[in-house]
Amino acid sequence: MRIVTLAGGIGGARFLRGLQAAAPEAEITVIGNTGDDISLFGLRVCPDLDTVMYTLGGGINEDQGWGRLDESFTVKEELLAYGVGPGWFGLGDRDFATHIVRTQMLAAGYPLSAVTEALCDRWKPGVRLIPMTDDQVETHVVVDDPDQGRRAIHFQEWWVRLRASIPAQSIAAVGAEESKPAPGVVEAIEAADVVIFPPSNPVVSIGTILAVPGIRAAVATKTVVGVSPIIGDAPVRGMADACLTAIGVETSAQAVGELYGPGLIDGWLVDDADAAVRVDGVEVRSRPLLMSDPEATAAIAQAALDLALELKELDK
Amino acid sequence: MRIVTLAGGIGGARFLRGLQAAAPEAEITVIGNTGDDISLFGLRVCPDLDTVMYTLGGGINEDQGWGRLDESFTVKEELLAYGVGPGWFGLGDRDFATHIVRTQMLAAGYPLSAVTEALCDRWKPGVRLIPMTDDQVETHVVVDDPDQGRRAIHFQEWWVRLRASIPAQSIAAVGAEESKPAPGVVEAIEAADVVIFPPSNPVVSIGTILAVPGIRAAVATKTVVGVSPIIGDAPVRGMADACLTAIGVETSAQAVGELYGPGLIDGWLVDDADAAVRVDGVEVRSRPLLMSDPEATAAIAQAALDLALELKELDK
Structure with missing residues (x-):
């Protein structure tokens, strides 16, 4: 079946x-x-693909539902010591390795689907995991920022940094068309x-x-x-x-x-x-x-x- | 003076x-x-600049003379779990942050000298540290490889991986001229x-x-x-x-x-x-x-x- x-x-x-x-x-x-994907610190992060891969591959932090089991945050702390953020997105050391491999493969010209397949070679999630697209689609949220007025922000900024505390005026999958x-x-x-x-x-x-x-x-x-x-x-x-x-x-x-x-x-x-x-x-x-x-x-x-x-x- | x-x-x-x-x-x-500089995992690593910066800035591992104090190697272990090497170059988690910041700034168009100055803003080494050049100069070593015959390898491969155990036939600073x-x-x-x-x-x-x-x-x-x-x-x-x-x-x-x-x-x-x-x-x-x-x-x-x-x- x-x-x-x-x-x-x-x-x-x-x-x-x-x-x-x-x-x-x-x-x-x-x-x-892949609409939630974001580039952080020059690295390509695919939160949904990774959550599926880690969960089915036995590497997920079960309690929080995302990120790696037995995770540490040394790299992130050091980045913040350089004044390099954002600090609101929780990338752990184990997770960083995934993004480093992905970014290196993307830079070498592999499409995201091939990169995902390569990452899954390690995790063996027991499913075939394919990103919806190899093109860049980014979910943006239009909010009325109390300080900066109406503006579009990346979905992750709304979801993770603001915890959806400001109402979304609209949501668009930029690049989807x-x-x-x-x-x-x-x-x-x-x-x-x-x-x-x-x-x-x-x-x-x-x-x-x-x-x-x-x-x-x-x-x-x-x-x-x-x-x-x-x-x-x-x-x-x-x-x-x-x-x-x-x-x-x-x-x-x-x-x-x-x-x-x-x-x-x-x-x-x-x-x-x-x-x-x-x-x-x-x-x-x-x-x-x-x-x-x-x-x-x-x-x-x-x-x-x-x-x-x-x-x-x-x-x- | x-x-x-x-x-x-x-x-x-x-x-x-x-x-x-x-x-x-x-x-x-x-x-x-900067002749020892090397790109690893898509990140730009400048061993000599960092050793000076960490040593004078109080962040060096005194015992080994390079790398960070109180270092861990989670990212490297995870990269190896993905089959991504090299394993012979010892990049620790704290050190990775330096290379991530550097790579991101270089990708944004800053020359290495400006990047080095920015990194030193954190470390305050008490000296003005300038890379010899913003151009790429790479020290290559010509060796007679027992398996692959005479070939040029990156200095770090000869120095760190082979620990200079094969005689160097010649050494060239490629790009220096x-x-x-x-x-x-x-x-x-x-x-x-x-x-x-x-x-x-x-x-x-x-x-x-x-x-x-x-x-x-x-x-x-x-x-x-x-x-x-x-x-x-x-x-x-x-x-x-x-x-x-x-x-x-x-x-x-x-x-x-x-x-x-x-x-x-x-x-x-x-x-x-x-x-x-x-x-x-x-x-x-x-x-x-x-x-x-x-x-x-x-x-x-x-x-x-x-x-x-x-x-x-x-x-x-």
């Missing part, structure tokens, strides 16, 4: 681990969000039995991946099941509500189900708290959606997969 | 600390060797009261600096005193003998004094073991030259400075 998923960072990575447990024989391709899917992305979707959207951020993770021309259209031809990132009126984790508000969408399983809509998804898995959700043209199922431990997560992934296979069968 | 010194790495840096103790009021300009002294180098020499050569490697440190067009000529107009890096028939430290052999010069205070010669130096300070040394046209003095502790080193520097001032006075 071939499964394609689109994934952001922490939530997506944890769901994927559940999916691997639920379908150990499946060939899973993960199309990773001119970008192309990375080699293998569209082919993997076309070859997939089913496509699953983990409970990743529907705006800045799944939404950004779908903004790469060609990906949405390829996904729309498949049987697709989404797992709601919203339980009740709050995100399962992260600050998805701040992103949804920016694009004028309510923070609810109902509204996100409608945002994806019947043109894109066939099934929508929501929490029991949202059992009343109905989306025209989409099969909605409810069950507990809290990824509280690996077993619970595997059961959620299994339910998403079962729903997808059921809908695919109906479609024949 | 204005003193200019040309300096390589460990020996030069330790001598400079002695010179600062001997002449605390002097304005000291250090023209640093086309290089220009960094801004301030010739001006500092012209403004100097005296020039002192620390007991740095006469071939790959002092020799490389003198190979930058304009530096030798400027130095030759000044009162210059050299401190012998050879005591008896062995280098004080390092493997200067392997470099001297490569250029056909005997490993002795006599031969190095003649290598510099009366066209360049006015005084030559040798160890008491070499009291018999005579170099035509050069005033030779002997005293203990082992830099065994800070006090002994300061006394050596004081002797070199006294000799230089005495010769300068005679010259009037």
Whole structure:
């Protein structure tokens, strides 16, 4: 069985681990969000790709959900001693090595997809991890800065430095329109039995991946099941509500189900708290959606997969 | 009083600390060797400049003479886990930060001299440290490789990886002929009261600096005193003998004094073991030259400075 998923960072990575447990024989391709990527200290940092790679490869800091296990911060402290920031982005020493290897390979002319494959040679995540694009797409957030007025800032500055404390007036995936899917992305979707959207951020993770021309259209031809990132009126984790508000969408399983809509998804898995959700043209199922431990997560992934296979069968 | 010194790495840096103790009021300009510089992991590493900066700035690992105090090697271990070497060059985590800052500034268009000044803003070495050139000059060593035949390798590969265990057939400062002294180098020499050569490697440190067009000529107009890096028939430290052999010069205070010669130096300070040394046209003095502790080193520097001032006075 071939499964394609689109994934952001922490939530997506944890769901994927559940999916691997639920379908150990499946060939899973993960199309990773690169809109959060940022250049820091002259090094290229891909937070979502790395979170997936470290999580599935056994190198993640489980408690915080990102960054490396048993991490130290010597390089960062030394950079700050030189007056070189930003200090708000937590790059650890182990993590630095990943960015150094990536930057060196990019400088040598390898596309990000080839670099990601090389990094995965070490981590062996058990999935094929492909960045959504080899082109540069950067998520920018327009904010009304109390000091500097209205301006666009990098997503990470809003998300990590400001912790989304200033409302986003709008969110844009800069460069997305001119970008192309990375080699293998569209082919993997076309070859997939089913496509699953983990409970990743529907705006800045799944939404950004779908903004790469060609990906949405390829996904729309498949049987697709989404797992709601919203339980009740709050995100399962992260600050998805701040992103949804920016694009004028309510923070609810109902509204996100409608945002994806019947043109894109066939099934929508929501929490029991949202059992009343109905989306025209989409099969909605409810069950507990809290990824509280690996077993619970595997059961959620299994339910998403079962729903997808059921809908695919109906479609024949 | 204005003193200019040309300096390589460990020996030069330790001598400079002695010179600062001997002449605390002097304005000291250090023209640093950059022929040993190397790009590793996409980062620009300047071993000699950093050794001077760390030593005079209080950040050096005193026991080994290079690298940072209280150092860890997490980044390097992680790079090796990715299969990315070389493993033979010991870059520590604290040291990595220096190279990251340098590489980022170079990429932004700053010349190495400006980068070095910025790094020294943190370290406050108490001297003005200027790289010999902002151009790329790389010391290459021609060796007869048992496996690959005669070939030129980077100085660091010969020095650090092979520990000079294969004889150097020749040594060349590639790019030196086309290089220009960094801004301030010739001006500092012209403004100097005296020039002192620390007991740095006469071939790959002092020799490389003198190979930058304009530096030798400027130095030759000044009162210059050299401190012998050879005591008896062995280098004080390092493997200067392997470099001297490569250029056909005997490993002795006599031969190095003649290598510099009366066209360049006015005084030559040798160890008491070499009291018999005579170099035509050069005033030779002997005293203990082992830099065994800070006090002994300061006394050596004081002797070199006294000799230089005495010769300068005679010259009037």
